[in-house]
Amino acid sequence: MFRRWLGGEERKPEQEPETPPSPTESAAAAPDAAREVQPLTAQQEGERRRGGLLRRWFAGEEREEQEIRQEVQKTSAAVQKTRNVGMFGRIAELLRGDDPVTPELWEELEELLIAADVGVETTLAVLERVQRKVERNNVRRASDARALLKQELVRLLDVDVPQYSERSTKPYVILVVGVNGSGKTTLIAKMANRYKQMGKSVILAAADTFRAAAVEQLQTWADRIGVPVIAQGQGADPGAVAYDAVQATYARQADILIIDTAGRLQSKYNLMQELAKIKNVVRKRVQWAPHEVLLVIDATTGQNGISQAKAFMEASEVTHLALTKLDSSAKGGVAFAMVQEIERPIKYIGTGEQLDDLALFDAQAFVDALFADAAEG
Template identity: 50%
Template sequence: MGFFGRLKESLSKTRKNFVEKIDSIVTGRKVIDEELYEELEEALIQADVGIDASLELVENLRAEVKSRRISNPEDLYTVLKELIQDILGVASTDININSAQPAVIMVVGVNGVGKTTTIGKLAHYFKANGKSVLLSAADTFRAAAIDQLEIWGNRVGVAVIKHSEGSDPAAVAFDSMHAAQARKIDVLIVDTAGRLHTKSNLMEELKKVHRVIGREMPDAPHEVLLVLDATTGQNAISQARLFKEAVGVTGIALTKLDGTAKGGVVIAIKQGLDIPIKMIGVGEGIDDLRPFDAREFVDALFARDNKPAEQ
């Protein structure tokens, strides 16, 4: 199965909760009335598109219905797909690794979102694309985090720079920067502790790691990648907002899309925070983390099983 097929399969829960519900709302209706708009709004909110994004989508839908003089409710399905595509855009947004050597990616996120696994898969992705990779175990809060990163390093075949548990995370980042420069590494991926985003002292520590990286290399880190768990829905939005304020998140890796009926959070993130989603995880396999392509995502989300999906 190709990646589009896996993406379509991973969105099956969201499609059932969201797109199929929209389909059922508009199918067989005779008129486009206020009740129809309210039902569509409710379906969007339940899929974790978010209140603000849902209201905006329905208002834009009203405007399109009026300007295009649409009278058939079933035409709303296609129009809504177009409007969601407008929010997400059409281009894929690549991780910035071409501006320097090493390109430094600082990875942040709370415990339980799949951060270390995402780093391992990201290292595999870059290595498969011909890049040399080094991992930095700057999550020194738990010994298990260092061990887990080493397991991924061995699996992928990349080295890991580490200190002992409880060491200063900024010191690990410092040593990793020098090692990456000395070895002429293409991509340095820096793991950080699974910050409880409500703890200001831990956020300050993240800022320190960020400062140290920037001091060692101008414009670094080149990416601050926030790992979010799609199954947490709107909670992911509040996490993203706080991390963005603390360390200037430049992109999001969204994991566990295959395990949720609330994949509409992709729309909420883009509309509410304007942080690009750069990578998505659609399964547990090592190849199941890929660059996010907005058009591909929308086509997979709106694909009907009784007809070929748009490519």
């Protein structure tokens, strides 16, 4: 997923395979269509993670093996509470060991997935595919059905992101959108800190001029990180702020421009229209900008977050999602429903309150963490 975000390459839609091949099967390229597909082992899943999910995420830069492991560890730690207090802990327990696969198991699994905010339509579609594979491969144990379910959930999170053109444009412009209370400003600070640690020069634009103290909040974070903020104060024209920020970015030859926007509700038509204005201002000065439109969603909002996402898709051409507060009481299933509904990938997850508490989203690590238990270590 990540290797496609900034690479500029296009992918043609592919037909869903009857059974997703494991890395071993892909390497063998076996022509036997009747070959029985075995669930991935923990070692194979690890190989898949190391094989490219987190490789390229900014201007073609490669992430080292140790850094990839750190991303996975952050994801696992953040999702731990979601697993423990939500429904996925019960789902993992239901699909353990040598218990037989029965109609009653499917019914209970359906109820738990819906209760976990996966959504009715997504749940039914996933279970239908898993049941077909269970029948086709004569799977009898709940633990084997669990492995197939995990594979399907990972596939749900793997969607293509729209491509503009080459991603070598400098400055690289990121427009951050979302409702108040989603953790948007904090996420911007974490992103700026991350880019700075990579050796990139960053400028922030305080275009959230609608909310009282929003500019001051962003400035406080920027002072902690040591990056400049372009601002005009509360009540200023957000488009003018964005214009000044682009000018400053060129003047200082900065690598990254991150633009904060007003935490608008999807029902506020005029505020949503301002997003289009900011985009137009930026695009006139920087080719293909904004290169990312990052929608920040509070994972604790559940299914209500989907209506937010749809509204922002219409107003701002969202390219990526960021989920915050997964380390709190979020049920976790909204991630699957969100990606399926708006067909945009998750790029970041917030993993805590500190500046370093941000992880690149890894679908396999996320699903592993939701299902992890003592048996899996």
